[in-house]
Amino acid sequence: MNRGVRLSLMRVDAFRGITNPIEFNLASPITLVFAPNGAGKTTLCEAAEWLLTGQVERLREKRDFNQTALRSKFLTNQRDPTVEANIIVGDQRRSLLRAAHGAQQEARIGGEVSV
Numbered sequence: 001m002n003r004g005v006r007l008s009l010m011r012v013d014a015f016r017g018i019t020n021p022i023e024f025n026l027a028s029p030i031t032l033v034f035a036p037n038g039a040g041k042t043t044l045c046e047a048a049e050w051l052l053t054g055q056v057e058r059l060r061e062k063r064d065f066n067q068t069a070l071r072s073k074f075l076t077n078q079r080d081p082t083v084e085a086n087i088i089v090g091d092q093r094r095s096l097l098r099a100a101h102g103a104q105q106e107a108r109i110g111g112e113v114s115v
Helices: 041-053
Strands: 005-013 022-025 082-089 092-101 104-112
Touching: 005 041, 041 082, 041 092
Parallel strands: none
Antiparallel strands: 005 022, 005 082, 082 092, 092 104
């Protein structure tokens, strides 16, 4: 039995520097992310952190985490940041969605998905 959580596909929209929805295929046993500075490598990691934990440690102010720090500053039509992924927990495959709504956030775990 495999223990732990693994992301296999992650979709990010309106999150930090990401303006248009983008999908990251993380299905390989090892995924290498290589890009120049400013391309969004840290944003990818922060999106995964927020999806799984509900906060981004680097963006905390003292003890509080403000959801507005996640909003894309480049959007003219303000959409709520969303991150969703197909995840594998142990032997089960599920979908996970986290969305910010103002200062609130919503997290949903969906049923069985094919990966």
